[in-house]
Amino acid sequence: MTTALAIIAAVLAVSLLIVVHEAGHLLAARLFGMRVERFSVGFGPVLLSFRRGDTEYAISALPLGGYVKIRGMAAAEEVDQADPTAYANQAPWRRFLVILAGPAMNYLSAVALAAGLLLTVGLATPDPSARVGGLAPGMPAEQAGLRPGDRVVSVAGRPVDSWDALVRELRGHPGVTIPLVVERGEGASAAQLTLPVTPRDDGGVGRVGFGQYAILVTRDSLAPAVAGALARTNDLVVAQIAAFKNVFSRGKGAELSGPVGIAQQLVRAARVGAGPFLTLVWLISVVLAVLNLLPVPALDGGRLVFLGYEIVTRRRVNSRVENALHLVGFIALVALILGVTVFGDLARLRGR
Secondary structure (H helix, E strand, O other), X not given: OOHHHHHHHHHHHHHHHHHHHXXXXXXXXXXXXXXXXXXXXXXXXXXXXXXXXXXXXXXXEEEEEEEEEEOOOOOOOOOOOOOOOOXXXXXXXXXXXXXXXXXXXXXXHHHHHHHHHHXXXXXXXXXXXXXXXXXXXXXXXXXXXXXXXXXXXXXXXXXXXXXXXXXHHHHOOOOXXXXXXXXXXXXXXXXXXXXXXXXXXXXXXXXXXXXXXXXXXXXXXXXXXXXHHHHHHHHHHHHHXXXXXXXXXXXXXXXXXXXXXXXXXXXXXXXXXXHHHHHHHHHHHHHHHHXXXXXXXXXXXXXXXHHHHHHHHOOXXXXXXXXXXXXXXXXXXXXXXXXXXXXXXXXXXXXX
């Protein structure tokens, strides 16, 4: 695939995942009799639209996701207390399910995508062993002569027997040249090599620049594919929860990717082929599901916390307080995205 087509595929893939998320809110709202005023694919000026029932379906100029507008859901919107179709007038458990439906759709689409991959080209899943995956150009791992498929036996004299142990040891030696003992090849042709590597000092955390090795799970029939898709997606959900926990834990040295980094990975995967590209889309779909369920104001998870409080106490949270917290959460998220983009994605592009 050419670079131009890979970029188009990456944009469409991310947009589709966001549209699927919003479609979850749409379907749940319609199920409970709420009035959905608009469902838009994309943002900005409307290029094409049609109306079905009370809902306007639109395709807008900027193909970067989409949105759903449910009557009575916006904070500043005045709602007739007698209007049974308004979101704000619905029972809290119904509003809870409408919000939950977005992440749920991302999860279900991830399961469907994983099943489709298992039925066709196969699904690559991470190898838990201390094995080298894809190398980042210009990073210490490539400079040291590591190759995809190498099994790391020890780091600085300390044996490693898992991916987590390998990452932990490498992160603990920022800016220090250390020996890596690796096993290259399989069976009788396998050989042990000692390669000196100097992890890049990234804010006190060692980075060498290689990913986790992937094992290709071959094609399967329908029932095993669905079961395998559920199992692998659930495993990935657990792994993502652990990853987000590391992000908010001190001293874990978690590495984040912003929009630029994610786009880079998607474009790179698209140029390799459909299998790697769709596998990455599967991963991003799971990340979106888990991310949106985090109990952070402005995210679906934050809204679910307020609705859960209302369900338990039968008292609605003060709207001004809730709206203020969502605004603060939104500003914090924008700042985080900008920070990750500037000091993470763009810094890596500059080769810092």
